[in-house]
Amino acid sequence: KAGVTQTPRYLIKTRGQQVTLSCSPISGHRSVSWYQQTPGQGLQFLFEYFSETQRNKGNFPGRFSGRQFSNSRSEMNVSTLELGDSALYLCASSLVGLAGLGTGELFFGEGSRLTVL
Amino acid sequence: AQSVAQPEDQVNVAEGNPLTVKCTYSVSGNPYLFWYVQYPNRGLQFLLKYITGDNLVKGSYGFEAEFNKSQTSFHLKKPSALVSDSALYFCAVKGNEKLTFGTGTRLTIIP
Numbered sequence: 655k656a657g658v659t660q661t662p663r664y665l666i667k668t669r670g671q672q673v674t675l676s677c678s679p680i681s682g683h684r685s686v687s688w689y690q691q692t693p694g695q696g697l698q699f700l701f702e703y704f705s706e707t708q709r710n711k712g713n714f715p716g717r718f719s720g721r722q723f724s725n726s727r728s729e730m731n732v733s734t735l736e737l738g739d740s741a742l743y744l745c746a747s748s749l750v751g752l753a754g755l756g757t758g759e760l761f762f763g764e765g766s767r768l769t770v771l
Numbered sequence: 772a773q774s775v776a777q778p779e780d781q782v783n784v785a786e787g788n789p790l791t792v793k794c795t796y797s798v799s800g801n802p803y804l805f806w807y808v809q810y811p812n813r814g815l816q817f818l819l820k821y822i823t824g825d826n827l828v829k830g831s832y833g834f835e836a837e838f839n840k841s842q843t844s845f846h847l848k849k850p851s852a853l854v855s856d857s858a859l860y861f862c863a864v865k866g867n868e869k870l871t872f873g874t875g876t877r878l879t880i881i882p
Contacts, residue, residue, distance in 0.1 A: 658814070689872075696874035697815075697861065710869055744814055752870050760870070762807075762814030 656681065658747050658763035666769045672733040675766045679726050679747030685709075686728040687752060687760070688720060691742040700743075703728050704751045732768075740770045773798040773866040777873035784852045785881050792847040792876045794862030803865035804845040806836055809875075810858045818860075821845060832856070852880045 659678040667673050679686050687702040687710075699712040703722035720730040726747075732739055746760040774797045784790040796802055803822055807815040819830025826838045836847045845862060857880045862873040 687870075694874075697872035699869055699871070712869075746815075752865065759805075759817045759820065760807075760815075762816070764812070764814045 658745060658761050660743075660745055660763035660766050662766055663764065664767050664769075666771060667735050668771050669735055669737060671735050672731060673735060673768060674729055674731045675743055675745075675768075677728045677730075677745035677747075677763060679728070679745075680761055683747035683749050683761070684726055685748045685751035686722055686726065687746050687748075688728070688730050689744045689746070690714075691744055691765070692740075697744070700730065702752050710752065735770045737770050740768060742767050773864055773869070773871050775862050775864050775871050775873035777860075777862055777876045779876050780874075781877045781879070783879045783881055786854055787851050790849050790852045790856070790878065790880075792860050792862075792878060794845045794847065794873060795843050796845060796862070796864040797843060798864050798866035800866065802845075804836075804838065805863040805865070805870075806830065806834070806845075806847050807861045807863065807872075808832075808858045809861065815861060818847070854880045854882055856880050 661676045685704045688700040689697045691697050701711045701720050702709045706722045717733045722728040742765040744765045746762045748760050776795045805820045806818040809815045819828050821828045821838045829835045834849050859875050859877050861875050
């Protein structure tokens with residue numbers, strides 16, 4: 655069965671631009687969560703979507719937003735990019751969602767590496 | 772607020788020696804604890820988890836982790852390290868509905 659697919663894998667933007675990242679979860683998984691990975695901060699939780707509804711949100715400014723479609727594919731958008739937004743953005747899918755991780759697990763994509771110049 | 776600490780940014784171990792990657796946590800209620808591994812230019816892969824029961828949890832690739840409630844620790848261990856174990860390791864704790872990751876420990880196995 656296909657894994658979690660993230661596109662694009664690499665992208666370069668300039669300050670002030672916006673970016674949209676896409677995540678296709680494993681077939682049948684209804685939960686998609688997003689994380690920002692930077693060398694100093696590790697993995698920071700952005701948000702989780704389950705069946706098209708945002709379930710949880712991390713401590714990120716409103717410039718970071720997301721959505722989930724009826725086929726469970728998810729997108730995240732970052733507007734007005736700043737240099738500090740340069741990071742690896744990871745998405746993870748699961749059958750049960752973060753609330754049910756006692757019985758399930760997260761499956762991660764390979765990430766989208768964003769560089770902001 | 773829940774948190775995870777991985778006190779060592781870098782751990783170097785000679786091939787064949789036992790390895791330990793440390794993790795301590797803080798969470799309200801009973802913790803769900805996880806270890807993930809990340810190889811270069813890849814996403815995270817699940818290694819093992821502790822939910823309840825036996826304090827020694829066995830996972831993928833010969834790894835195991837010991838849950839210690841009194842010390843609020845969940846250290847990752849392997850009896851004999853392989854060069855292929857070199858990677859970035861993340862400990863994570865789940866409380867309420869969020870999953871909090873540590874900052875990661877880079878494990879290097881020296882041939």
